[in-house]
Amino acid sequence: MGGTKISGALSDLDGNLIYKHTIPTNVHEGELSILARIIEVIDKVIVGSKIKIDQIMSIGIGSPGTLNVKTGVIIAANNLPFKNFPLIEAIKQRFDLPIFLDNDANVATIGEHILGAGKGTQNMLYITVSTGIGGGAIINGNIFRGNTDNALGIGHTTIDIDGRKCKCGNNGCIEAYSSGTAIAKLANEAINRGENTSLNNYNVVTAKEVVREAENGDGVAKRVLDFSLGHLGIYIANLIKIFDPEMIVVGGGVSMAGEIIFSKINEVIKENCLEEIVSQCKIIPSKLGRDAGIVGAVALAISKSN
Amino acid sequence: MGGTKISGALSDLDGNLIYKHTIPTNVHEGELSILARIIEVIDKVIVGSKIKIDQIMSIGIGSPGTLNVKTGVIIAANNLPFKNFPLIEAIKQRFDLPIFLDNDANVATIGEHILGAGKGTQNMLYITVSTGIGGGAIINGNIFRGNTDNALGIGHTTIDIDGRKCKCGNNGCIEAYSSGTAIAKLANEAINRGENTSLNNYNVVTAKEVVREAENGDGVAKRVLDFSLGHLGIYIANLIKIFDPEMIVVGGGVSMAGEIIFSKINEVIKENCLEEIVSQCKIIPSKLGRDAGIVGAVALAISKSN
Numbered sequence: 001m002g003g004t005k006i007s008g009a010l011s012d013l014d015g016n017l018i019y020k021h022t023i024p025t026n027v028h029e030g031e032l033s034i035l036a037r038i039i040e041v042i043d044k045v046i047v048g049s050k051i052k053i054d055q056i057m058s059i060g061i062g063s064p065g066t067l068n069v070k071t072g073v074i075i076a077a078n079n080l081p082f083k084n085f086p087l088i089e090a091i092k093q094r095f096d097l098p099i100f101l102d103n104d105a106n107v108a109t110i111g112e113h114i115l116g117a118g119k120g121t122q123n124m125l126y127i128t129v130s131t132g133i134g135g136g137a138i139i140n141g142n143i144f145r146g147n148t149d150n151a152l153g154i155g156h157t158t159i160d161i162d163g164r165k166c167k168c169g170n171n172g173c174i175e176a177y178s179s180g181t182a183i184a185k186l187a188n189e190a191i192n193r194g195e196n197t198s199l200n201n202y203n204v205v206t207a208k209e210v211v212r213e214a215e216n217g218d219g220v221a222k223r224v225l226d227f228s229l230g231h232l233g234i235y236i237a238n239l240i241k242i243f244d245p246e247m248i249v250v251g252g253g254v255s256m257a258g259e260i261i262f263s264k265i266n267e268v269i270k271e272n273c274l275e276e277i278v279s280q281c282k283i284i285p286s287k288l289g290r291d292a293g294i295v296g297a298v299a300l301a302i303s304k305s306n
Numbered sequence: 307m308g309g310t311k312i313s314g315a316l317s318d319l320d321g322n323l324i325y326k327h328t329i330p331t332n333v334h335e336g337e338l339s340i341l342a343r344i345i346e347v348i349d350k351v352i353v354g355s356k357i358k359i360d361q362i363m364s365i366g367i368g369s370p371g372t373l374n375v376k377t378g379v380i381i382a383a384n385n386l387p388f389k390n391f392p393l394i395e396a397i398k399q400r401f402d403l404p405i406f407l408d409n410d411a412n413v414a415t416i417g418e419h420i421l422g423a424g425k426g427t428q429n430m431l432y433i434t435v436s437t438g439i440g441g442g443a444i445i446n447g448n449i450f451r452g453n454t455d456n457a458l459g460i461g462h463t464t465i466d467i468d469g470r471k472c473k474c475g476n477n478g479c480i481e482a483y484s485s486g487t488a489i490a491k492l493a494n495e496a497i498n499r500g501e502n503t504s505l506n507n508y509n510v511v512t513a514k515e516v517v518r519e520a521e522n523g524d525g526v527a528k529r530v531l532d533f534s535l536g537h538l539g540i541y542i543a544n545l546i547k548i549f550d551p552e553m554i555v556v557g558g559g560v561s562m563a564g565e566i567i568f569s570k571i572n573e574v575i576k577e578n579c580l581e582e583i584v585s586q587c588k589i590i591p592s593k594l595g596r597d598a599g600i601v602g603a604v605a606l607a608i609s610k611s612n
Contacts (some may be wrong), residue, residue, distance in 0.1 A: 146550025244452025
C-alpha cells in the first residue's frame with residue numbers, strides 16, 4: 001500500500017504469486033474510501049485466483065508511516081490520510097483471517113530475507129534508496145523492530161553534521177545526499193548554476209536522467225552521482241561497523257541502475273572499512289526489485305503463520 | 307584486562323565482589339608474561355576470597371582488541387602484545403573451569419545489563435566515551451555480536467564526512483570529536499593558537515582539565531566541550547534512530563563528569579530526534595563506573611553459566 005497505488009497478490013507458501021491486482025490509491029478520497037479500495041483489492045485477488053476463502057491462511061499488509069504493529073493501527077503516514085486508524089480491525093470485519101501489518105521497509109526486509117536475496121542469512125540489512133532512504137534489519141534470523149517499532153529509521157541519521165539542510169529540519173541527513181530526490185536536487189542545482197551538461201536537454205531531470213547521462217559520460221551528471229554515492233558508500237560503511245552483518249541488500253529505484261551504483265559504493269566501502277569485516281559482508285542488489293513491497297507483505301504473512 | 311592493569315575479582319551470583327586484586331600489565335614483558343600475570347590475579351583472588359576452587363562456577367574475561375569469542379583467541383589488540391593467542395585454552399591448562407572471553411565494550415554492556423543501570427531492559431545500548439569510543443548492544447535481552455563478533459564498532463563511524471582526520475586514516479569519525487583524546491586535542495589546538503584561556507595554567511591539558519575549566523566558566527574550555535558534546539549528541543541521536551532502544555547507558559571517563567556532559571547531550575538529542583521516539587529512550591550514566599570492566603567480566607560469566 002502506498003500513496004499512489006494499492007497492490008495485492010495471492011501467493012503460495014513458497015512465495016509464488018498466483019494472482020496480482022493493482023488499483024490507484026486515490027489518496028484525496030480519504031481514509032474510508034482507501035479502506036474500501038484495500039478490501040476491493042483483496043476481493044479481486046481471491047476471485048481472480050479461483051481459490052476458496054477457507055484455503056487462505058492469512059493476510060500481510062505493508063504500509064508507509066508510523067504504525068503500531070502489535071495493534072494493527074496506522075498512527076500517521078506522510079502520503080496517506082490515515083490518523084490512528086485501526087486498519088487490521090477494519091479489514092477483519094470483512095475477512096475473518098489472521099491479518100499482519102508492518103511498515104514498508106520492514107516488509108521488504110522480511111521479503112528479501114525469506115524469499116529474496118537474503119535467504120538463509122542470520123544477520124542482514126536491507127536498505128532502500130528511493131524517494132527517501134529507509135531500511136530494516138534481520139538480527140539472529142528475525143526482523144528487528146526496536147522498542148517503539150521504529151528501528152532502522154536511517155534516512156535521517158547524520159553523515160555531515162554541518163551539511164545540507166534536510167526537509168526534516170536537521171542538517172546533513174543521508175537522505176539529503178543519496179536519495180533519488182537528493183540526486184535530482186543536486187543535478188538541478190548544477191543546471192541552475194548554468195553548468196555545461198547534457199542534462200540541459202531534459203525538461204525534467206530526476207535521478208533516472210542523472211544516471212543515464214553519467215553512463216553516457218556527462219561530467220556534471222557523473223560528479224553529482226559520485227558525490228551522492230560517495231556519501232551512500234560511507235553511510236553503508238557506518239552500518240557495516242555498527243551491525244557487522246553477513247549481507248546488505250540494497251533496493252529501491254536508485255539501486256535498480258545496477259553496476260554504476262554498486263561499483264562506486266563498493267569502492268568507497270572498501271576504502272573506509274577494515275578488510276577483516278568488509279570481506280565477510282556481501283553487498284548485493286535487491287532480488288525482489290519492484291515487487292519488494294508485495295512479496296514482502298506475502299513474506300510477512302508467511303513468517304507470522306509458521 | 308587492559309594495557310595498564312589486570313584486575314580480577316571473585317563475585318557471588320548477584321554480582322557482589324567478594325575479593326578484588328589488581329596488578330600492572332607490564333605490556334613490555336610480552337604475551338607469556340602477561341598470561342602468567344593473569345593467572346597470578348586469578349590465584350590471588352581465589353586465595354584472598356577463602357573459597358575452594360570447586361565452589362567456583364566459571365571465569366569471565368574482558369579484553370580489548372579483535373577477538374574470536376567462540377574459540378577464545380585474541381586475534382590482535384592495540385595495547386597488548388597478543389597475536390592470535392589462544393587465551394582461554396592457555397588459562398584452562400591451569401584452571402579447569404568454563405572460561406568465557408569477550409571484548410571490553412561487550413563485557414561492560416553485559417555488566418550494565420545484568421548488574422548495572424540497564425537491569426531488566428530488552429533493547430539497550432552501552433556507549434563508552436573514554437580514550438576512544440566504543441559500545442555494545444543488548445537486543446531482545448541478549449548481547450548482539452554481529453557476524454564476525456565486531457558489531458558496535460562505533461568509534462570509527464562517520465559523523466562529518468569532510469571533517470577532522472582520525473588516527474584510523476578516515477575523516478570525521480566520532481572518535482575524532484568526542485573521545486577524551488579528541489577533547490584534549492581540540493583544547494590544545496586552541497592553546498597553541500594563543501587563545502586566552504585558563505587552560506594555559508596547566509602543564510598538561512587532558513579532557514579532565516577541559517571539563518573542570520568549563521565548569522569554572524572559561525569560555526574556550528566551554529566552547530571546546532560544547533563542540534565535542536554537540537557531536538556526541540548528534541551521534542547518540544543517530545543511534546537512537548537506528549536502534550530505537552529503551553535505554554542508552556553512557557560510561558567511560560568522560561561520562562563521569564556528570565551533569566555538564568548529560569545536560570548538553572540531552573539538549574542536542576531532543577533537538578534532533580522525533581519526540582515520540584526520544585521520549586521512550588532513557589539516556590543515563592553508567593552505574594558500574596570504573597568497575598564496568600571487572601563487573602562486566604563477572605556478568606559475562608554469570609550470563610553464560612545460567
